[in-house]
Amino acid sequence: MLPLLENGIPAKGDELYQAAMIAVRRNQVQCRTNRAHMLNCESKEDYLAKVHCIRQALRLLMSDTTMRDWFASMGMQxxxxxxxxxxxxxxxxxxxxxxxxxxxxxxxxxxxxxxxxxxxxxxxxxxxxxxxxxxxxxxxxxxxxxxxxxxxxxxxxxxxxxxxxxxxxxxxxxxxxxxxxxxxxxxTDEELKGLMNEFKDQVLLFTRSMFSREKCRYSTVAELADDIFALAREIFTTLNQRLSDCPR
Structure with missing residues (x-):
């Protein structure tokens, strides 16, 4: 996660983000749906720049067989x-x-x-x-x-x-x-509905965290990939614990 400066504000090394913003302004980044509002992005440009960065980070993560297997195993479970x-x-x-x-x-x-x-x-x-x-x-x-x-x-x-x-x-x-x-x-099962809504909220929180420059380092592809993986481990742990507490 981000290191803190002396005043407690997260340090923002945003070289990767700035490069992505240049690509956006050159119309080099495309996506089918604008989810800037849902993901708390400042603008469509901000959203597209982060999409571009996250795509690169996920590509790096998925290039590692161990990582691919981990995500597949955790998702399946x-x-x-x-x-x-x-x-x-x-x-x-x-x-x-x-x-x-x-x-x-x-x-x-x-x-x-x-x-x-x-x-x-x-x-x-x-x-x-x-x-x-x-x-x-x-x-x-x-x-x-x-x-x-x-x-x-x-x-x-x-x-x-x-x-x-x-x-x-x-x-x-x-x-x-x-x-x-x-x-x-x-x-009509209110208990199950509550569980599903908790699950949905956790997934949304995870996604918003990926798109947050306070939660993830948009400095290099490798650092962004590391932070996304850390967030993924955190949400899997939270959801696994929640599901383990449910009667079956």
Whole structure:
């Protein structure tokens, strides 16, 4: 993390950030969505400059096999723990996750991973209508919600140019994860909803911390990568502890 000056203010070595800002002003940094407000950035330029820096830092982190394996392992375990806490089976999730890892480790698949799926986002009307139906019991709503999500994801996968590509694997994982998340956020189980909101808040805090020049050093790619990894370890520890306290 950042060293402190004598007056207690974090020292800002921002050479990497300033170089990124030059790239932004030359229109060399692109992104699909402006999330400056959500991530507490000062402006769109500030957001794009930080995106450029973070991309380089993550590229450095992911170039290390040990780091890649750590992030994959921690991510898989967190999702599995959430599924288990929510009362969902994890076996099929593990299978689809491992297939995704096998796919992304092959260099020849890099091109397809970088392509936009072109599929619109948003909650389908069928999902919303099930959750909002006051006449259905909790168990019927949960089952119906899962069936509706499976149907939507299957249809979206069929629309892909390459159903066996990167997005196809994403949809396979989503079939096992999204029903639990959707029920957690939209269902009637208030305890589960509280857990999901805590999880969401922690992820947002982690992301905002990455985009904060007070929390991360935007001086060199290596230092930014170190700080992002430190933040990742911190959030994984916090979430693991929270999930371990939940009855299953």
């Amino acid at each position: 967190l999702i599995a723990d959430i599924l288990s806490t929510a009362g969902y089976a994890t076996e099929d999730f593990y299978v689809t996750f491992e297939k995704m890892m096998e796919y992304v480790k092959k260099p020849e698949n890099l091109t397809s991973m970088n392509k936009n799926s072109g599929i619109e986002r948003g909650s389908p009307a069928s999902v919303i209508s099930i959750v909002q139906n006051r006449w259905l019991s909790q168990s019927v709503k949960e089952t119906g919600l899962g069936a509706a999500i499976w149907s939507v994801l299957a249809a979206k996968k069929q629309m892909l140019k390459n159903p066996r590509g990167f997005m196809g694997h994403c949809y396979d994982i989503s079939k096992h994860v999204t029903p639990a998340l959707a029920w957690g956020f939209m269902g």
